[in-house]
Amino acid sequence: MALDSLWHAYNTAGYEALRASPREDALEHFYVALVAYGHDDYPEAAAAAREAVRRQPSNQVFEQGALYLERVLAQGKASVYVDGEAFAAFIRGGSNTALYAQTSEALHTVYDEYEALSLLDIGVGDGLALLPALTQNIRRLDLIEPSEAMLLQTTRQLDAWHVTYRAHQMTIQEFIKASAPTWDVIQATWSLQSVPPADRPKIFAWLKAHGARVLIAEFDVPEFDALYEPARVQHIVARYQDGLAEYEGDGGRVAQGFLMPVMFGYFDRSAARTNYEGPIAAWAEGLHAAGFEQVDTTLIYPYWWADSYLIDAR
Ligand SMILES: C[S@@+](CC[C@H](N)C(=O)[O-])C[C@H]1O[C@@H](n2cnc3c(N)ncnc32)[C@H](O)[C@@H]1O
The missing domain is CATH 3.40.50.150 (Vaccinia Virus protein VP39)
Structure with a gap:
């Protein structure tokens, strides 16, 4: 299955081994971006997401994810969180x-x-x-x-x-x-x-x-066992593709101000859990x-x- 060898490298030898592993397609690059984000390695996260976009420009999760990571890289994680207006637009829009x-x-x-x-x-x-x-x-x-x-x-x-x-x-x-x-x-x-x-x-x-x-x-x-388990990553990325599609016409406001902070939060090892x-x-x-x-x-x-x-x- 896609992502299995990356998951195996990470799971058996840690983040540095994952970073050094060959990646074959856009999803594998985005997977590395998510894990790198979780390890506070923002330069690697942004570069890997950019590569995912280059390989599959039509994927909105990759595109919005890459934009978000550029902001995290430039401004730091603490200043890039959910913004109230974006949440209001999210909750009263889409489905x-x-x-x-x-x-x-x-x-x-x-x-x-x-x-x-x-x-x-x-x-x-x-x-x-x-x-x-x-x-x-x-x-x-x-x-x-x-x-x-x-x-x-x-x-x-x-x-x-x-x-x-x-x-x-x-x-x-x-x-x-x-x-x-x-x-x-x-x-x-x-x-x-x-x-x-x-x-x-x-x-x-x-x-x-x-x-x-x-x-x-x-x-x-659904319940998953591990944060970076391939099935969990694929599930979340697929769901967010549908979610982002509902807000495509708003110039990225909901994506950048709400959906991306929440999605990356699912892969943040340091975030205190607020949702079960x-x-x-x-x-x-x-x-x-x-x-x-x-x-x-x-x-x-x-x-x-x-x-x-x-x-x-x-
Ligand atoms: C996703 S919102 C849903 C709000 C509202 N019920 C609705 O349907 O729109 C979750 C709400 O639960 C509240 N909440 C969080 N933790 C809580 C707790 N321990 N006890 C009661 N309410 C809580 C939050 O402040 C928030 O207003």
Whole structure:
């Protein structure tokens, strides 16, 4: 398989051996660029990415990756991170529009099943999933969100609509330390992926004790064993080709300000991990283990990064 000999050299003899290994095609050069980036060898990373572009100029991941690495080389890694405006353009563009519309619609359909309901949203963010889903029958609404700025965006909108709520600016780990009531529905859209797996059993047990029904939106992301494993690299590069294609018309703003920093972050050995995505089956298993008897998973949208599911646990 492509990349296997490079992976073998790296895995058995280390980065210097990989650097000295012959490379045959564009993907092999880009592979070296990714590993070099992970080893803070930016001159090698930029040169290898440039060579990948020369060999396969039509590949957007190689092209945007090479541009990004030129910036890292010139400005240093610390100054080349996710920029807020690029993230805003990302989240409100491409197939995120359809992903969020379908998710809000699915949540709305669940709320509509109740005559009256109490609802807790964990990690509500700026309300992109929750706000369009809201129904008139919500009698009690609680929001948990650690980011003050994000929470403020949600509460401003709720205030404008005269919707009553209680906002808790904290993490779910902090929230479960105090006593709490129960809710008809507890939801978490792409927020529990920030919770380290070690914390999950405790949180799932809390969800079982405090929620009659739990709705979780997550991506079905495959698990890999090693950072530079060929299958992982090929998977991520292929997914980002599709992702970049959705933002081709914007002059590289989303690519350079959001998608490339995130993609290179997957290969950064020094980055503290902030995201623990995984297979949907693993989420369902965790919920079963916490005592949920019925756990249904429904495909909501075939998003470029991964299929997005709604998990409905009772
Ligand atoms: C990908 S965003 C999703 C936001 C929103 N739920 C949505 O669907 O657009 C993840 C959110 O989870 C929040 N978050 C991160 N860690 C958290 C934690 N430990 N407890 C609760 N929320 C958390 C983040 O601040 C962020 O707003």
